[in-house]
Each structure stands twice: as structure tokens, then as C-alpha cells.
Amino acid sequence: MASHPPVTPVPLTELSRCAALFLPSDPPRHGRIAFWRPDGDPVPEAAVHGPAVWEQLSVALPTGPADDGRADDGIVVRTVPALVLPVAAALPLLTRMRDGRPAHPAAAFWGAAALLALHVAARGRLLPGLSPTDHDAWRAGPLDPDDVARLRGLAAAMPPHAHAAPVPGTDPVRLPSPEHLVRAFLDAVADGLPRTPAAELAAGGPAFAAAAPQHVPEQRAWAAEIAAGHDAGVRISLRVEVQGLAPGPAAAPGATFSAVVQVHGAADPTVVADAAEVWAGTAPAGQAFGPRARTETLLTLRRAAAAWAPLTPLLSAAVPDALELADEEVAELLGPAAAALAAAGVRVHWPQELTRTLTTRAVVGPPDGPEAAGHAAGRAFGGAPSLVSADALLAFSWRFAIGDQEIDRAELDRLAEARRPLVRLHGRWVLVDPQAVRAARDRKDRALTPLDALGAALTGSTEDEDGSYVAVQASGWLARLRDRLADPEGTVDPVVEQPPGLTATLRDYQVRGLGWLHRMTSLGLGGCLADDMGLGKTLTLIALHLHRQATGESAGPTLVVCPTSLMGNWQREIEKFAPGTPVRRFHAGRRSLADLADGEFVLTTYGTMRLDAATLAGAGWGLVVADEAQHVKNPFSATARALRTVPAKARVALTGTPVENDLSELWAILDWTTPGLLGSLGRFRQRHARAIEGDAAGTPEAAAAAERLARLVRPFLLRRHKSDPGIAPELPPKTETDRAVALTAEQAALYEAVVREGLGEIAGTDGLARRGLVVKLLTALKQVCNHPAHYLKEPPAAPDAGAARFAGRSGKTELLDELLDTILAEGGSVLVFTQYVAMARLLAAHLAARGVSAQLLHGGTPVTQREEMVRRFQDGAVPVFLLSLKAAGTGLNLTRAAHVVHFDRWWNPAVEAQATDRAYRIGQTQPVQVHRMVTEGTVEDRIAALLARKQRLADAVLGSGEAALTELTDAELADLVALRGNQR
Numbered sequence: 001m002a003s004h005p006p007v008t009p010v011p012l013t014e015l016s017r018c019a020a021l022f023l024p025s026d027p028p029r030h031g032r033i034a035f036w037r038p039d040g041d042p043v044p045e046a047a048v049h050g051p052a053v054w055e056q057l058s059v060a061l062p063t064g065p066a067d068d069g070r071a072d073d074g075i076v077v078r079t080v081p082a083l084v085l086p087v088a089a090a091l092p093l094l095t096r097m098r099d100g101r102p103a104h105p106a107a108a109f110w111g112a113a114a115l116l117a118l119h120v121a122a123r124g125r126l127l128p129g130l131s132p133t134d135h136d137a138w139r140a141g142p143l144d145p146d147d148v149a150r151l152r153g154l155a156a157a158m159p160p161h162a163h164a165a166p167v168p169g170t171d172p173v174r175l176p177s178p179e180h181l182v183r184a185f186l187d188a189v190a191d192g193l194p195r196t197p198a199a200e201l202a203a204g205g206p207a208f209a210a211a212a213p214q215h216v217p218e219q220r221a222w223a224a225e226i227a228a229g230h231d232a233g234v235r236i237s238l239r240v241e242v243q244g245l246a247p248g249p250a251a252a253p254g255a256t257f258s259a260v261v262q263v264h265g266a267a268d269p270t271v272v273a274d275a276a277e278v279w280a281g282t283a284p285a286g287q288a289f290g291p292r293a294r295t296e297t298l299l300t301l302r303r304a305a306a307a308w309a310p311l312t313p314l315l316s317a318a319v320p321d322a323l324e325l326a327d328e329e330v331a332e333l334l335g336p337a338a339a340a341l342a343a344a345g346v347r348v349h350w351p352q353e354l355t356r357t358l359t360t361r362a363v364v365g366p367p368d369g370p371e372a373a374g375h376a377a378g379r380a381f382g383g384a385p386s387l388v389s390a391d392a393l394l395a396f397s398w399r400f401a402i403g404d405q406e407i408d409r410a411e412l413d414r415l416a417e418a419r420r421p422l423v424r425l426h427g428r429w430v431l432v433d434p435q436a437v438r439a440a441r442d443r444k445d446r447a448l449t450p451l452d453a454l455g456a457a458l459t460g461s462t463e464d465e466d467g468s469y470v471a472v473q474a475s476g477w478l479a480r481l482r483d484r485l486a487d488p489e490g491t492v493d494p495v496v497e498q499p500p501g502l503t504a505t506l507r508d509y510q511v512r513g514l515g516w517l518h519r520m521t522s523l524g525l526g527g528c529l530a531d532d533m534g535l536g537k538t539l540t541l542i543a544l545h546l547h548r549q550a551t552g553e554s555a556g557p558t559l560v561v562c563p564t565s566l567m568g569n570w571q572r573e574i575e576k577f578a579p580g581t582p583v584r585r586f587h588a589g590r591r592s593l594a595d596l597a598d599g600e601f602v603l604t605t606y607g608t609m610r611l612d613a614a615t616l617a618g619a620g621w622g623l624v625v626a627d628e629a630q631h632v633k634n635p636f637s638a639t640a641r642a643l644r645t646v647p648a649k650a651r652v653a654l655t656g657t658p659v660e661n662d663l664s665e666l667w668a669i670l671d672w673t674t675p676g677l678l679g680s681l682g683r684f685r686q687r688h689a690r691a692i693e694g695d696a697a698g699t700p701e702a703a704a705a706a707e708r709l710a711r712l713v714r715p716f717l718l719r720r721h722k723s724d725p726g727i728a729p730e731l732p733p734k735t736e737t738d739r740a741v742a743l744t745a746e747q748a749a750l751y752e753a754v755v756r757e758g759l760g761e762i763a764g765t766d767g768l769a770r771r772g773l774v775v776k777l778l779t780a781l782k783q784v785c786n787h788p789a790h791y792l793k794e795p796p797a798a799p800d801a802g803a804a805r806f807a808g809r810s811g812k813t814e815l816l817d818e819l820l821d822t823i824l825a826e827g828g829s830v831l832v833f834t835q836y837v838a839m840a841r842l843l844a845a846h847l848a849a850r851g852v853s854a855q856l857l858h859g860g861t862p863v864t865q866r867e868e869m870v871r872r873f874q875d876g877a878v879p880v881f882l883l884s885l886k887a888a889g890t891g892l893n894l895t896r897a898a899h900v901v902h903f904d905r906w907w908n909p910a911v912e913a914q915a916t917d918r919a920y921r922i923g924q925t926q927p928v929q930v931h932r933m934v935t936e937g938t939v940e941d942r943i944a945a946l947l948a949r950k951q952r953l954a955d956a957v958l959g960s961g962e963a964a965l966t967e968l969t970d971a972e973l974a975d976l977v978a979l980r981g982n983q984r
Contacts (some may be wrong), residue, residue, distance in 0.1 A: 015083070016097045018043055019106040019161040021059070022113075023084070024184040027135040027213050029195070031188035033090035033110065036082035038161060043083040051089055057082035059164040060173050075173060077166065087188045091118075106161035109154075113182055116150055117189035124343055126190050128208050134217040136207045138194055140186035142303075142345045145235075151186070155179040234289060234296045235264045236275075236304060237347045240325070240333065242354065242422065242429075255422050257325035259333075261314065262349075263289060263297050276321035300345075307344040308337045330421045334433035354422075354431040359401050360440050362462060364394060364453045365475030394453040394478065396462075397445040402430050409441070416441045451676040457482040459711045463687065469708075484519065485715035499546035504577045509720055509727050510540050516718050517544045521623065521650035522554065526673030528629065528653040530719040535728065536922055537654045538573050541625055544652070546578055548622060549599045554649060556622020557600045561643065563628050564605045568867040569893065570627070574601050586616070593619050606631050606639050613642035621648040629653035632672065633665035635681060644672060656917065657910040658717060663688060663709075670716055677716065722920070734920050736930040741811035743785070743935055748979065750784045750791060751938065755977050778939060781977055785935040786839050786904055787813055793838070796845030806846045812903060812933050813846065819931060820852060823899050824879055830899040833915045835885040835906055843903070844882055854880035859887040870894065885915055894918040898926040903933055905943055939977045 018035040025031045034057050035043055060077045085093075094114040097103040103111065120140045125147070131137040143151065155178035163181050167174045195211050207214045239262050244255040263278050265271035265288070277283045278293050301320055305311040310329050314320035325333070333341075338348050400407050405426055407415075415423055415430075415437045422431050448456070456462040457474035474482050496515040498506050506514065513529060517540065520527035529537050541560075548554040560570055567585055574583045582597055584590070586604040591612060593602070596619060609616060624646055626632060632640040651673045659666045667684045670677055678684045688709045722728045743751060758777035762770060783791040787810040797805050806813065816832070823830050834840050837858045847854045855869050855878045873881050874896045881894065885906055897919040906912050912932075920928045934940045 015043070015093065016103040016107050018083075019104050019164075020090075020094070020097075020110045021057070021082075021106065021162060021165055022087075022110060022181060022185045022188075023165060024181070024188065026133050027131045027137045027191060028139065028184065028188040029087070029137070029191035029211070030213075031087045031185070032084050033087060033094065034082040034084045034165075035107070036080045038080075040078065040080050042081045052083055052085045055082050055084050056080070057084075058166060060166040060175060061160055061164050077173060087185075088192045091189065104161070105159040109157070109159055109162045110185070113154060113185050114189065116147075116154060116182075117186045120147060120186060121190055121193050126194060128223070130216065130220055130223040134215055134220060135213040136216055136219075137187070138191045138208065140183075140190040144342075144345050151182055152179060155182045158182070234293060234300060235345055236297060236300050237262045237264060237349060238333075238341070239349045240330075240351065242351060242431075257327075257330050257422075259311075259323045259325055259348075261297075261301070261320055261322065263293065265289065274321065276319055279319045279321070303344050304341060304346045307340040307346070308332070327421055330431075331434055334421060334431070335435060350431065354429055358432050358436055358440060360443065361399050361401075361471040361473060362456070363397050363399055363473050363475055364448060364456050364462075365478040366394060394448050394450055395445065396448045396453070396456075398440075398443045399473075400440055402432065412437065412441050449676065451674070452679075453478060454481065454485075455677060455679075455712055458485065458715060459708045461708065481523075485525075496547065499543055499550070501546045501578055501581070502543050503579060504539060506539070506543060507536070510536055510543070513540045513718060513720075514543050514547065517541075517652060518547060520716070521548070521652065524650065525677075525716065526651040526653075528655065528658055528669055528673055528717045530655055530658045530717055532656055532720065532722045532917065535720060535722065538570065538627075539577055541652065541654065542574055542578050542581075545599075545601065545623060546581070548650075554622060555598050556620060556649060557596050557598060557602060558623040558625060559602050559604065559616065559619070559621045559646065559648070560625045560627060561604055561606055561609050562626075563631065564607070564863055566627060567603050567605065568863060570601075570603050586612070591615070598622070606643075609646070610639045610642045613645050617646045621646065623650050623652065624648040625652050625654060626669075626672070627654045629655040629669050629672075630657050630665065633668050635664070635668040635671065640668060640672070644675075656914050657908075658719070659910075666713065666717075670713060674716055678712070728922060731920070731922070732924060732927045734916075734928045734930065736916075736932065738932050738934050739815055740934055740936045741815050743811055743938065743979075744788075744809055746788050746809055747784055747811070747935075750788055751781060751979050754780045754784060754791075755979065758977070759974060777977065781939045782904055783836070783839075785812070785938050785940055786810065786834070786836070787842060789842055790836065790839045794842075796841050797849060806842065806849070811935060813843070815933060816843070816901065816903065817850070819899070819901065820847075820880065824852070828899060829873065829876070829879045829897045830881070830901060831894060831897045831915075831919055832880065832882050832901045832903055833885045833888070833912075834882070834903040836904070837884050839903065840882045840884055847880060847882075852880055853878050854882055856882040857888050858884035861887070873897075883915075883918075885911065888915070888918065892918045893921065893923065895921060895924040897928075899929045899931065901931045901933070905932065905934065905940055907943070937979055 015035055018037050021034045021036065023032045023034055034055070036057055036059065037043060038061070056079050058077065058079050060075055091114055094107070094111040095118070097107045097111040117140065120143065125141055125143065126138050127141045129137055129139055158178040158181075163176045163178055165176065167176055192211075195209055206212065207216055207219075238259040241258050241260060242255055243258070261275040263273055263275055271288050273283070273288065275297060278289055278297060281287060298315065298320070301311065301314055305315060310325070310332075311323065314323055329337075333348055341348060400409075400412050402425065407425070411425065415425070415432065416434070421434060422429060424430070453474075456472040457478055460472055461469045462472050463469055473479075496511070496518050498511065498514075513531070517527060517529065521544070529540065531537050545558045548556075562570060564587075567587065571583055571585070574581055581599060581601060583601040583603065586593065586602050587608050591608070593615065596602070602619075604612075604616070624643075626643060632643055634640060653669050653673050655669065658669055664681065664685065667678050667681055671681075679687070688705055720727050722731055754777070758773070758780065762773045762777065765773060780791060787806070788794075789806060789809065794805075807817075808814070820830065832840075832843065834843070837860075840856050840858060844854055844856045855872070857866060857869055861869070869878075869881075870892060872878050873894060876896060881897065900916050900919050902912055902915070916928075916930050920930075
């Protein structure tokens with residue numbers, strides 16, 4: 001097979017659509033993975049980072065199944081071009097192809113095999129030996145029955161393309177045995193992993209440590225002995241027996257232990273006999289193992305003795321049938337020795353009649369005494385009565401059980417003092433590890449703050465002093481509070497009726513939201529209402545305000561802090577749905593709180609609140625509302641710090657995007673609504689965020705951390721989607737379409753020039769300077785994708801200059817013109833979002849030159865002008881509304897539009913969804929079409945894929961944005977921004 005120079009790196013998505021094939025080698029670590037296309041076409045240019053070469057590969061594909069591994073009469077043997085990588089280089093790629101979407105079945109198969117190989121290696125199942133050509137080689141083993149079952153199950157599912165390389169020299173052509181090929185792949189992975197410079201230094205030589213093959217035929221006898229010990233046709237286990245048990249004292253001084261050696265068939269684990277039966281050879285069970293059973297048992301026993309030294313005397317016994325055990329050895333078998341033996345493939349079986357499971361759990365709740373103690377006077381957020389007292393402490397006590405029998409500390413002390421693994425307790429014999437008993441006895445009761453206790457009750461676990469998680473059981477009123485909070489729709493609480501002063505009929509889900517907000521605020525806990533945009537969060541808060549005025553304890557003025565663009569909307573909604581309720585704006589030149597009434601609404605902006613926090617802090621608010629609370633997602637910002645200084649009886653956050661970039665934003669919002677719930681930011685990051693978002697993302701540990709966090713925050717965050725059953729059944733359908741456009745010749749030339757210049761600047765830099773250059777490059781490329789005039793900073797053309805200077809230079813503007821022509825011809829209205837004000841101004845000038853009526857709203861638009869622009873659009877006076885994504889992506893009600901165009905892609909799908917919800921919200925009667933423009937073959941293509949993955953993470957407990965792209969390596973960044981495909 002002819003080889004060619006190394007290829008350039010290419011995207012994983014292209015490679016995963018190819019078939020994968022494992023090519024064994026001697027030594028195993030030189031095995032390779034070939035990627036090829038069954039249709040015979042070349043593998044796409046560019047592939048992976050690492051050594052890769054082109055080769056011509058012979059493949060044999062049968063047209064039907066063959067039970068014995070031979071190809072049938074309909075075989076097709078042909079030569080195809082293949083991209084070939086060493087197993088070590090292919091391994092990280094294969095693991096990312098394992099889910100089968102969009103991977104070829106053969107690539108997904110070898111991805112699953114790679115996971116099995118890594119799982120075996122991670123458990124230390126690596127054995128040294130020699131290859132057939134006497135080279136040093138590691139292999140996977142010993143494999144326990146579960147490993148063998150997984151290997152065989154995987155081999156049975158092997159697709160034809162995954163073992164299509166013909167066995168050399170066979171006629172008729174034979175294909176490799178699937179099981180043999182998977183086993184060879186496991187050995188190839190195992191052979192490469194231990195070989196590092198550090199390993200070579202530790203080994204004192206290159207054999208079994210260096211990457212280069214070492215020819216060591218003199219070690220053949222040693223390797224054969226190792227292989228015989230691990231490839232024996234039998235396995236052993238230890239059956240622990242106890243003699244001398246009888247009713248008596250707590251300790252059992254007369255009881256003795258022994259470990260009986262049992263022999264199992266390696267191929268059929270159900271074939272089992274005691275070693276004594278195998279040596280006697282008279283009983284049918286002993287005769288079932290064949291003539292080599294004794295030798296193989298001794299070889300297997302030697303490996304077990306290497307893992308646990310007390311077994312060594314059996315190797316010299318005439319019959320290695322049983323071993324008398326001292327108490328210390330029994331304790332070892334209950335603890336670390338069992339793990340060491342399991343790694344060597346030896347299991348330990350204990351008598352079923354002995355209870356030997358010591359469990360510990362924590363009980364959290366009010367201390368002993370009248371339950372009223374749990375309602376000790378406590379005030380939260382400026383003085384409101386609260387069920388959870390901020391200065392009370394709750395008992396955190398330990399409970400212990402052996403099996404299903406709970407024991408007290410006195411009994412635990414007796415177990416520890418007995419210093420024997422076997423004791424009599426409550427009329428039965430108990431077998432426990434003395435060290436585990438002493439560790440349990442040393443656990444101390446302690447006190448927790450109410451919010452820490454509530455967090456433990458909600459998650460069902462808490463972190464112990466050693467960093468491990470232990471089960472928690474809530475007691476008393478804390479348990480009942482947990483049950484109430486764990487029911488966000490309020491089915492266990494009385495229904496909160498719609499307040500009489502509200503001139504609107506709340507929908508069912510809004511009534512449930514009102515009940516949830518009432519419950520949380522009446523407990524002094526606060527909460528975040530995170531319903532989708534357009535589901536009426538503003539109306540629900542107005543209803544809550546009116547409801548709270550009915551009781552003296554919760555009555556008081558409500559402060560609403562919101563973006564500038566939403567003040568007018570809040571005032572109109574209050575005047576419409578709560579007529580007679582006083583409302584004032586605390587903004588600009590009107591910053592007076594004189595004569596503030598209990599039932600009054602005060603509206604202010606985040607900027608004003610930051611400047612006048614001291615004035616606002618002295619007003620005595622009944623409720624503080626942070627609308628679009630993502631504005632305080634950075635807890636260290638001046639705005640967030642100022643908001644925390646404004647006390648209130650209760651706090652409520654409103655946002656459709658509780659997390660835009662990372663989980664720290666969720667902490668910032670909930671730590672404002674309910675301070676202390678999630679602990680300090682550092683503790684939150686260590687306990688939750690790092691486990692979910694870091695290198696362990698996707699692992700079972702990360703899934704467990706995500707579930708713990710979800711149980712903790714779920715009661716404090718109510719989130720409903722428009723698509724949820726029964727939420728908004730009257731909403732019309734929404735269709736989202738990615739509109740692919742090509743770059744013009746001018747754009748393509750600019751794009752490639754920017755890539756060359758940008759990558760040249762970035763090479764060799766690091767730290768903040770590198771991150772800044774990466775963001776600069778990505779921003780420039782997105783501007784080129786929009787329009788050359790945007791990147792070149794050309795001024796908008798004057799209306800009388802015509803459209804010639806602008807038209808024909810951008811695929812996006814050509815598509816936008818086509819869309820607008822169709823929409824306007826049908827009498828429709830459209831929102832056009834861009835993240836760049838400069839681009840919006842260019843589009844406004846271009847549309848004016850074409851005679852299209854349009855208006856532009858951005859961050860610098862005055863509030864009164866914004867409100868007038870919204871009114872004109874809703875009245876149908878202007879059919880095209882150009883909007884800056886950040887300035888107009890939240891709060892506005894623009895249901896006149898049946899079309900939404902995202903001219904460029906933002907880094908976060910949640911932000912785009914918020915912008916879309918300006919049109920797709922309650923009150924919309926038309927089907928909504930969402931058009932997302934993406935330039936083919938550019939960075940926007942890859943960002944679209946990233947956004948899709950990020951949305952899935954957001955649905956779990958959410959992900960990262962632009963900052964993540966700044967951490968790419970130079971090669972990964974080059975792959976992200978490379979221009980692909982044919983451009984005009």
C-alpha cells in the first residue's frame with residue numbers, strides 16, 4: 001500500500017461520517033485505524049490533529065451474513081483511499097464518535113470499543129508479555145466475566161464495515177473474527193498507555209516503557225509463565241466460612257474463620273467446585289475441569305497471592321483447599337484486600353446469614369423539644385417574619401444501621417470496643433470492619449444554619465468533612481418545608497385566588513406561578529420566575545404585588561429595577577391591569593421618594609439604582625423585583641453589588657435566561673433572591689460548577705453533580721416553556737430555518753486575508769493578550785460575513801446615493817432583500833436583529849435607498865422614542881423593524897411581526913431565543929417564521945453547531961459562550977475559522 005505525505009487537519013464531523021476499520025500490528029501499539037468511504041470516494045480533505053497518512057486500502061464487503069466469518073459468494077473486494085492514523089492518535093476521536101450521531105456505524109462501533117478499552121485500562125487491567133515476534137507488549141487483562149461479556153456482546157454487534165479488511169493469504173477470502181479483532185484492539189490500546197518518559201525512567205530501561213519496540217526473546221519463558229497464570233482455563237474465588245457461632249456474649253471469642261478456595265470455569269462461570277474436589281478428582285464437580293485444572297488453579301492462585309499475601313501458604317500446600325484466617329485478615333477482606341483481590345479477578349463470598357453492612361446517614365432538623373422551637377423568631381431581608389430563621393441553628397446528627405437495624409451510639413461504642421470483626425447484636429451475628437466502625441464512631445454531631453440544612457434536605461445529601469457525600473434525612477418542620485418547596489406548582493398548598501384589584505383573567509399557569517411566588521416570598525426565601533419570554537411574568541408580578549397588600553406583614557411598596565427600555569412597558573401594564581395603583585418612575589430628573597405609599601410601584605433602571613442605591617435602600621420596600629435579572633449575572637459588578645444593598649421583605653428575579661454563559665450566573669441570581677442558599681461562590685464552583693462544566697463533563701460524576709444542583713435550585717426557580725403542555729395552547733406554530741448563503745468573491749478574499757493576518761498575530765501569544773486577539777479575529781470574521789462595508793467601516797450611503805455601493809457585495813444582504821420583497825408583498829411585518837449597531841445602520845441606509853420603510857432601535861435610542869417606535873410598528877405604520885440584539889432582545893412586545901430575521905449569530909442561543917420572543921409571545925395570532933442567516937464554509941457554520949450543542953447543555957444546567965472559544969489551541973482555532981467550500 002503506497003503512502004503519501006501527512007494530510008492537513010480536518011473537522012471531526014466530516015471524519016465521523018466515514019467508516020472506521022482497525023488494522024492490527026505487531027507489536028500491538030503499532031495498530032492503526034483507517035477511515036474510508038464505502039462508496040470509494042476520497043475521505044474529505046483535512047481530518048484530525050496528529051500523524052495521519054493516505055493509503056490505498058483493500059476492503060472486502062459481503063452482501064449477506066456469514067456465520068463462520070467467511071465472506072459469502074456475493075463478496076466485493078476493492079481498493080479504496082483511506083486516511084490512516086495510529087491507534088493512540090485515533091483514540092480521542094473515536095470516543096467522540098461513539099453515540100452514532102452523525103457517525104457512521106463502523107466509526108461508532110470502534111468508539112464503543114475504545115470506551116471498553118479505556119475502562120479496562122483505568123482499572124489497572126494491564127499485563128506484560130511478548131508479541132509473536134518477541135517484542136515487548138502490554139495487553140488488556142485479566143478480564144473478569146463482566147468484561148468478557150461486554151467484549152462478546154460488542155463483537156456480536158460489529159457491523160460489516162468495521163472488519164472489512166481481508167485476512168491476508170486466504171482463498172476464499174476470509175474476514176477477521178469480530179471477537180478476535182476487538183480483543184486485539186483492546187491490546188493495542190493497552191500497549192500504548194504505559195509508555196511515557198516517566199515510565200521509562202521508573203523502569204530503569206526501555207523494555208515495556210519506551211515507545212520504540214524492544215526485541216527481548218530472552219524473556220519468552222517469563223512471558224509464557226505470566227500468560228499461563230492469567231490465561232488459565234479456570235478462575236478462583238474465596239468462600240469465607242465461620243465456625244463456632246452460638247448465642248452468647250457480644251463478642252464471639254470461640255468463633256473461627258476460614259477461606260475456602262473455589263474453582264470456576266473461565267468459559268462457563270457456573271461450573272464451580274471446591275479446590276479439594278478438584279484435587280481429589282472423584283466427585284463429578286471436580287472432574288468437570290479437565291486434566292490441567294490443578295496446574296491452572298495454582299497459576300491463578302499465585303496471582304491472587306501477589307494481590308493478598310496471606311494466601312501464599314496455599315501455594316506450598318499439598319491441597320490448596322482452605323486457609324485459616326486471623327481476625328486481622330478477616331478485617332482486611334472486609335476492606336482493602338477485597339478490592340485488591342477483585343482487581344486480580346478473585347471474588348470473596350461471605351455467609352448470607354451474617355449481616356455485614358454498616359450504613360451511616362445524617363438527620364437534619366429542629367433540635368429535640370417542642371416543635372415551636374423550629375419557628376424561633378427570625379427576620380430575613382429587612383425584618384419580615386420567616387419560617388427559616390437566619391440566626392437559628394439546626395441539629396445535624398448521625399444515625400447508624402447494620403442491615404435494616406438501627407443502632408445507637410452506645411451500641412456503636414460496644415462494636416468498636418469489641419475489636420473483632422464478628423459480634424452479636426440484637427440477637428444475630430454481625431460481621432463488620434472494625435476500622436469502619438471506629439470511623440463511624442468518630443463522626444460528630446454539629447449544627448447547621450437553616451439554609452444549609454434546607455439545602456441538604458432538598459438534595460438528600462450533604463458533603464462530609466472528608467469530601468464524600470452522605471445521605472440526609474430531614475425531620476420535623478424542615479421535612480414539611482422541603483415537601484412544600486419540592487412542589488413548585490403548589491398542589492400541596494391552598495390555591496391563591498386572583499386578587500380583586502386585577503383587571504385581567506390569569507391563565508392557569510399564571511395562577512400557579514402567583515401561588516408559588518406567594519409561598520416563596522411569605523417564607524422570606526425569594527425566587528426566580530424564569531418563564532419563557534411572552535408568558536406574562538410582568539402580569540404575574542403585578543398580581544403578586546396586589547396580593548401582598550392584603551396582609552399587613554407583607555404589605556409595602558414594590559421597587560422594580562429593569563432595563564431603560566422596559567420602564568414604559570411596566571408603567572402601561574400596571575395602569576392597565578391594576579388601575580388606581582400608584583406608580584412613579586425614579587429615573588433621570590425625577591428621583592424623589594417623597595410620600596411613598598405602601599401599595600405603590602416605583603420603577604427605576606439598573607443604572608439609576610447603581611447611582612442612588614443609598615436613597616433606595618432607606619425606603620423600606622415590601623418587595624424588590626429585578627426584571628431581566630441577567631443584568632446582574634456578574635456578582636462582582638457595581639450594579640450587582642448595589643442591588644444587594646437594597647433591603648426588602650422579599651426579593652424576586654425575573655428572567656427568561658437564568659444562565660447565559662456559565663453556572664456562576666445562576667449562583668449570582670439565586671444568591672440575591674435567597675442569600676446563603678448556594679453557599680459562597682467559591683464553594684459553589686467547587687461543589688457544582690467545576691464538576692458539571694469542567695473536564696469531567698459528561699461523566700457519571702458530572703451527571704450526579706448536575707442532579708444534586710437541580711434538586712437544590714428547582715424549588716427556587718420556576719421555569720415554564722411555551723411548548724410545555726397546557727401553557728400556551730393558543731400560540732400559533734413557530735418554524736425556525738437556517739438560511740445558508742455563500743460569500744461573494746470580495747467577502748471570500750477579505751475572509752482569507754483576515755484569517756492569515758489574525759492567526760499570524762495570535763501565534764506565540766498567550767494569556768489575556770491571546771484571548772483578546774482571538775475575540776478580535778472572530779469579530780472581524782463575523783463582520784466580513786455580514787458585509788464588506790461592515791468590516792471596512794464604510795459609512796452608510798446617503799439615501800440619494802442609491803443602493804449601488806452596497807448591493808451585490810454580500811450574500812446575506814441579497815437574501816435579506818429577497819425575503820423582504822416576499823414578506824412585504826404579502827403585507828407582512830418583520831423584525832431584523834443584528835448584534836452590531838454599525839451593521840444595522842448600514843442596513844437602514846440600504847433599505848432607505850431601496851424605498852423600503854424601516855426604523856432602527858439601538859442602545860442609544862431615548863426611552864420616549866423607543867416607546868413611539870414600538871407603537872408605530874404595532875400599528876402597522878412601519879413594516880420593517882431593525883433592532884440591536886442587546887438593546888431590543890428583551891422586554892418588547894412586537895407581535896405585529898410574523899417573521900424574525902437573525903442577520904448574524906450571537907454566541908448564546910438563549911439570547912437569540914429571547915429576541916425571537918419579541919414576536920413569539922402571548923398575543924401572537926400568526927405563525928412565526930424565524931430565519932437565521934449562516935454563511936457557508938465559515939466560522940458561522942461551526943458556531944451554529946456549537947450553539948446547538950450548547951442549547952442541549954442549557955436544558956440540563958447550562959453552558960459557556962464566547963470565552964470558551966478563546967481557549968482553543970492554535971490548531972483548533974485554525975480549524976474553526978478556515979474557509980471551506982466553493983465561494984462565489
